[in-house]
Amino acid sequence: MGGSTFQAGEQKVRPGVYVRVTNIGEPAQAIVPQGIVAALFKASWGPLRTHTVLESVNSIADNYGANKETTDTIDTITEAFKGGCSKVIAYRLGTGGTAASLILKDTNTSPANVVTITAKYAGTRGNDFGVILRDSLTDATKRELLLYEGVTLRQTIAFTKGATGDGEPAALVNAINASNSPYITASKSADGNKILADISTTQKLTGGLNPTVASGDYTTALSKIETIDWNVLVTDTEDAANHAAIKTYIDRVRSEGKRVIGVVGEKTSIDLATRLSDAASFNDPAIVYVANGFKGSDGVAKEGYKSAARVAGMIAAADITDSLTHTIVANATEVVGGLTNAQVEQAIQAGALVFTMNANKQVQIEYGITTFVTPTADMDAGWKKIRRVKTRDNLMDRIAGTWDPLIGKINNSPDGRATLIAAAQGIINQMVAEGALLQGTIFEDTNNPPIGDSAWFVVQVDDLDSAEKVYINFQFRFSPTA
Template sequence: MAGGTFTSHNKVRPGAYINVRTNNLNVTNEGISGIVTIPIVLGFGPEKTVIEVDSGTNFNRIFGYSLDSPQLLLVREALKRAGTVLVYRVNEGTKASAELAEELMVTAKYGGERGNEISVVIQPNVDYADTFNVLTYLGVDLVNTQLSVEGAADLIDNDLVTFSGEGNLSTTAGITLSGGATTDALAGDYADYFNAIAVYDFNTLALPIDDQTTKVAGVNFIKALRDQEGKKCQIVISGYRADHEAVINVKNGVVLEGGTILTPAQAVPWVAGATATAAVNESLTYFTYEGAIDVHPRYTNSEIITSLNNGEFLFTEKRGTAVVEQDINSLVTLTVEKNQEFRKNRVLRVLDDIANNTKQVFEDNFIGRVNNNADGRGLFLANRISYFTALQDLGAIEDFSSDDVSISLGETKDTIVMNAIVKPIDSIEKLYMTVVVQ
């Protein structure tokens, strides 16, 4: 569906075009929630494909690794908070293979070095003469069993391998595949990812990489989604001062239980997951990073203040845990249309929810279905008043009245114009206390 921002009433496609701004420089969510997308480099799994996973997914069968493996650390950190992760294997590789019998080949389903740890065992079936059981292993784990196989024509591809050719089966203690190789991801691979994920709905994009050129491409991609497609989402990166409310710039990492040190880039997925899951009435300030016992590196008070002023999202140590110092994005340049409040992610979540929800409701219930007369506009007005009232009941906005929303006929007969005034609520973060001793 069409959407985005507007400068004049000259749009061609039907859709909801929404501007959000402030008017000065004073210092129920029906949409998606808890969805993170992340591109990762892996040694196995579907290449250049968006795969939806959650904490209950069988990762071994899809990616060749368990969720607690080092290879899936980034996904594991995202799932500490996210309900759903859209994983995209951004690299490719050479498929491992082996000869099971003369003219009969077994080949890893996907390219990559993990395919070299796949083996196939052929055993005689004790119940049916002249048939075999074919077992597929990943390392020491049995992944697939085919019983009573008579010949090559009866073999069925499974999650790990494909079979090809002809030939007679014979007993073998185990044939291990070889020749699998993993290739690195290049800039063009990440461009493919941005194109692929653009048609999906998500709250945050985690980009845990070091390449600055790809970071710039990712930031520009999210800006385009917000301004041209009307999809209000954020990107989480590290080491890049984007000076934009849609970009969260992670400054440091954490130390996990057991001593594993996560770099800022490796902490990006957790921040993306926590941000995606946070409600419109919730701030991540002083939010605890699950499983973390310290931050790395630590910073002094003056360094923390400098980082916050630079729009950097950082962790601080608090009594044996790692907490979010302040839930902010990278915006530092304030304007008449984007004041200090736009730096706070809680406020931005409210504004983004208003835009996303209005777009969704308008597309699903009003475009092409409702007359553009007083009654039709009144229906949309009533819907929006109900929505803003629900936000106020949640503690996301305050001081709202029905007079704060107006809907009128636009410049053409198929256009309506909506104006709304909202006052987002932020969380308590600072205490100034004076104690008088008598």
């Protein structure tokens, strides 16, 4: 049959027509995930020491319950979504804790403990669960367990009635576990007389305790989320030592190719001079420090980790051509920890991001800056701006992601290196068209000629900034000249 395939350099024995398919176009450009916030927080419910991908604010309660101001910091996630991010990598912090439980009995004269109902996760939320156990109202062959949270019916689980076969304890346990309930699990401790006693008024689960959270839990969490794609990190901690650990972590993973940004914040109860000193001490283009806060339309103050989470969501949501400078904060009504003009200027000079009121009495981000305040020979002033950090990171991610599949697949020859250059130049040109770059080029590094399996390249680009300082010279005169 004509047209069978051949490999490069292969010579067939039989005469005939042989074909081979190759790609003469540029390699596909890498798709760089955007809009994702990683959030570390405390909660009274949910998977512990592991991550959950949340795609909307509506998924928070299902996975982690409702926020309780005294102990929970689930609003870390809520604020990130309010900032506009598309996804949250949610990680519940802590170790230990206890899941609430309830023991069900049989109908013997001396009742035996036969079934244990256990909350699915450790934490105090389970103490709000209660059960009623009764005959089914619609099927004489069934009984049912009604699970309430407070006065809200969360789930109804039917099971076979009577002592025949394995009996009611086994039937209930099997029904609960087969339902894959998001709230409870069950285990059988004994058969008893195989008939479960009725529970006519709600009987609560008890003993639920929240996990404890220490500084080491943040370090553990950071290591667990390291291999997952995300763009901006925020945590519920306002502790300076934990902030320092976050900076160390962000700097390390960036050096290893994970170009991400961390956002931290402190409450306005801390002296402003201390806050600004803390911001300046980071001096890091990948760390954003939020120095004050705002009130939401509900009248609740959002400062510290909460305002940091809102900014994290806004950074993640922003396109690489978007600046956060003078961006309006959705549903914010007033600034918490308002600053004078002189204080705003001091904050900017310290690399602190602050909220101010605009001329229309809307809460805005004053200046979309990082904590980078001291340019170096290798790091110019462009790294002070969140927009330019995102643009530069995106350029590096796109080129690296596009080149990576080619490693080991092309020759270190002029043609092979030209393939790499063409792919990278295509990305640069695309980013020029997107409005992220003004111009740019890539070429081989003449100071480091290729050798063996190594080749060196130089990318030179002019990345764009937003028009953020506009000066107008108004010229007036009392009367026109004759």
